[in-house]
Amino acid sequence: xxxxxxxxxxxxxxxxxxxxxxxxxxxxxxxxxxxxxxxxxxxxxxxxxxxxxxxxxxxxxxxxxxxxxxxxxxxxxxxxxxxxxxxxxxxxxxxxxxxxxxxxxxxxxxxxxxxxxxxxxxxxxxxxxxxx
Amino acid sequence: xxxxxxxxxxxxxxxxxxxxxxxxxxxxxxxxxxxxxxxxxxxxxxxxxxxxxxxxxxxxxxxxxxxxxxxxxxxxxxxxxxxxxxxxxxxxxxxxxxxxxxxxxxxxxx
Numbered sequence: 297x298x299x300x301x302x303x304x305x306x307x308x309x310x311x312x313x314x315x316x317x318x319x320x321x322x323x324x325x326x327x328x329x330x331x332x333x334x335x336x337x338x339x340x341x342x343x344x345x346x347x348x349x350x351x352x353x354x355x356x357x358x359x360x361x362x363x364x365x366x367x368x369x370x371x372x373x374x375x376x377x378x379x380x381x382x383x384x385x386x387x388x389x390x391x392x393x394x395x396x397x398x399x400x401x402x403x404x405x406x407x408x409x410x411x412x413x414x415x416x417x418x419x420x421x422x423x424x425x426x427x428x
Numbered sequence: 429x430x431x432x433x434x435x436x437x438x439x440x441x442x443x444x445x446x447x448x449x450x451x452x453x454x455x456x457x458x459x460x461x462x463x464x465x466x467x468x469x470x471x472x473x474x475x476x477x478x479x480x481x482x483x484x485x486x487x488x489x490x491x492x493x494x495x496x497x498x499x500x501x502x503x504x505x506x507x508x509x510x511x512x513x514x515x516x517x518x519x520x521x522x523x524x525x526x527x528x529x530x531x532x533x534x535x536x537x538x
Contacts, residue, residue, distance in 0.1 A: 322503070354477060356476065359477070366484055367487075371487045
C-alpha cells in the first residue's frame with residue numbers, strides 16, 4: 297500500500313512541482329528556525345544564533361534541490377525497464393532492416409523501409425549511448 | 429581532551445532515522461535531536477542531510493509524513509514509522525550487528 301502511495305506522490309510531485317518545492321522549503325526553514333531558537337536559548341545573540349543554525353544545517357539550496365529530486369524520482373528501480381526498452385528498440389531495428397533487405401530497392405516503399413530501418417537503428421544507438 | 433565525533437558510515441543514516449522514529453512521530457529537527465541524544469552526542473551529522481534521507485525513506489514506504497502543529501504552535505511536517513519501516517529497522521539492526529561482529533573479529537585476528 298505504501299508503494300502505491302509513493303507512486304501517487306511521484307505523479308503529484310510532477311504535476312505540482314512548485315507546490316512541492318514550497319513545501320520542502322517550508323520544512324527546511326522550520327528546521328533552521330528551531331535550531332536558531334535553541335541557539336538563542338543557549339545564550340547566543342539572535343544574529344549569531346541564525347548564522348550558526350545555517351552553518352550547522354549545511355547547503356540549504358543543495359539540500360532543497362536534492363529533496364525535490366527525490367520527490368520527482370520513481371519509487372522503483374528503472375534499470376530493468378530501461379534495459380527492456382533498449383532490447384525492444386534493437387529488435388525493432390533488426391526487424392526493419394530484415395524487411396528492407398528483402399524488398400526491391402527500386403521503388404518508393406523499399407526506400408522508405410530502408411530509411412525507417414536506419415532511423416530505428418540510430419534510435420537504438422542513441423538509447424545505448426545514454427545508458428552508458 | 430576534546431572528544432572527536434565519529435562521521436557516519438554511508439547507509440547508516442537511514443537506519444538511525446528509522447531508530448529515532450521508533451518511539452513515535454517526530455519532525456525533521458526532532459529526528460536530529462533524537463539521534464544526537466541516543467548516540468550520546470557522538471555522531472556528527474550535517475543537519476540538512478537528514479532530509480534527503482527522510483524523503484528516501486518516505487518514498488520507500490518506510491516512513492509516512494503529514495503536516496501537523498508542533499509544540500511551539502508552528503506548522504511542521506511529522507514523520508512516523510510504517511509497519512514496513514518497523515520490519516526494515518529490525519533487518520537493518522540485524523545486518524549491522526553481524527557486520528560489527530565480523531569487523532571486530534577481523535580486527536582482533538593476529
